[in-house]
Amino acid sequence: MSTGGLYARFGSVGLGLAVLLAPCAARAAPQVGAALTTGVATTDWRAENGPRVAFHLGARVDALFLRDRPGQMALGPYVDVATAAFDTLEAGGGLSWLIPAGAPALVLSGGAFARTSRFGVEPGVAATLFWGARSFNYHGVYGLGVGLFAQGRLGLGDGRQADAIAGVQIDLAYLALPFVFAIEAIRR
16 A cells, blocks of 8 residues: 555544544523412321311422423423412422423422421422423523423421422413513504
């Protein structure tokens, strides 16, 4: 083999390695969502008088990363605030993991919270399972979501709080639509 052929062969191998090892820009952009959560809570599971049924109301904001199209997993932080029958105020945050399951998505979340109640401020841990639609926005960072959720909350303080919550999670953009339509109708 001539030296010219040897250089050509090693040159093409070197070019192929350079293309394979060249850094490329990641196109994954965060997808942010904000939602209202409402449903039924059964609280006081560890109390002497047993569980009671209460109204649940909350809000949740999350940012999911590592996803550049639908059908991909994503991870990201969340923060939430909630109340059970307006007797408690709970604020917390943690990590969400989106698992695509065909058209719907499954989002598993876990984290910590602080609760104010008649026992004062207490720490706790929470786990949430969301199942529903979670869109991917190709042109912006806000992704719509709506679905069902189930959540468990365990207080780690003197109140020994244990809650099971089930309900619906509705994107705040859907709740804003009537106001947007009204404003647009007035402007015309």
